[in-house]
Amino acid sequence: MRMYDLIMKKRNGGALSRSEIDEMIAGYTAGQIPDYQMAAMMMAIYFRGMSPEETVALTMAMAHSGDRMDLSAIAGVKVDKHSTGGVGDKTSIALAPMAAACGVKIAKMSGRGLGHTGGTIDKLESFAGFTTGITAERFVRQVNEIGISIMGQTADIAPADRKLYALRDVTATVDNMSLIASSIMSKKLASGADAIVLDVKTGSGAFMKTEEDSFALAREMVTLGNMAGRKTIAVVSDMDQPLGRAVGNALEVQEAIETLRGEGPEDFAGLCRTLGTYMLLLGGAAADEQEAESMLDRVVRDGSALRKLAEFVEAQGGDAGMVYDTSLLPQAAIVEEIAASQSGYVERIDCDEIGICSLLLGGGRETKESAVDLSVGLVLHRKVGDYVTAGESLATIHANDRERLGEARERFQKAYHFSDAAPVLQPLIRGVVRG
């Protein structure tokens, strides 16, 4: 195989065979194919697309490019949940303990944030001492003992995707449907869960800006999961505005804790209930949707989901006292309001701009090496459809640096759009894709 010939074939609109894809991925992982040739291939795929057969072959080649987690020592159905990424998306932090408190085995691998969307691991590190750098043995033992563990994605799980994703990130080739589907599903398949619930985001803060593209991505990933023998369901949910009210690591952890106390924002609590319902069904913990919903409501009401979070935090070295006293979470030095510059209904929020505000404050990573300030971010007081009078607070901003605060404040103001008439509200859940 000559990489040059494969690039030319794809550039001219041809389809790569399974063996060509296998060889290409093996060669790239081993360092035999240089980045510049792979970058050219990614761009050719970006413009020419991939057939379903090519996407399956790419997913399987990447899933088999390194270690695969063996979770067979954990009794019961292991369920994973994955979001395609969004602003204010702290779902795993509330949902994983909720589902675990209902008896579902949560053995989850998560990543760090890059760019304007945060990562679960960064958020969890708001608990002093918390670590996701645990061994596979400890991970399996913990799931058997308390029903839940989240570990960091190791370099040995789907290493081809790790390398390829970093390359795509700097060559403007991330937002291609087949490449996203194969990237996410290769990691999920290598992580070993029996069942996967996907949260595919749609809107201005998501990779997929239109519902049509989001449903197509959801169908593609569900097909890949089911073909690999994993029960897979995808929920397509709104990311036209931030999820919940908090954006920023420790602030999002606080909101997840409030949600576990039954005091969370309606949209976020609703999304946890919907995704949780499918986790309970796929995990065999509930017989039908009604039973799943009432179990999820019960573990919030009786405090067992909150206790499960505390147990999980403690098991991974974190300060569980912070679960019960959120004032102990990292706090920013400067806390100020952002006043509305005009009266009117909030018609639209440029969602990724709000993520960028948090990034500017220091809450995200501009490069893979950047340190994250866990304490900074924003808490929105007005969302789409709300009426606001000029001078009222749109949001509270948490910062540690005046210059960054000024920049974020200015950007935030531009992200809000107002109208005289109340806008038509879109539902949070746009649909469900089953195999």
Ligand code: URA
């Ligand atoms: N998340 C991933 O893991 N891969 C992508 O390609 C996009 C989002």
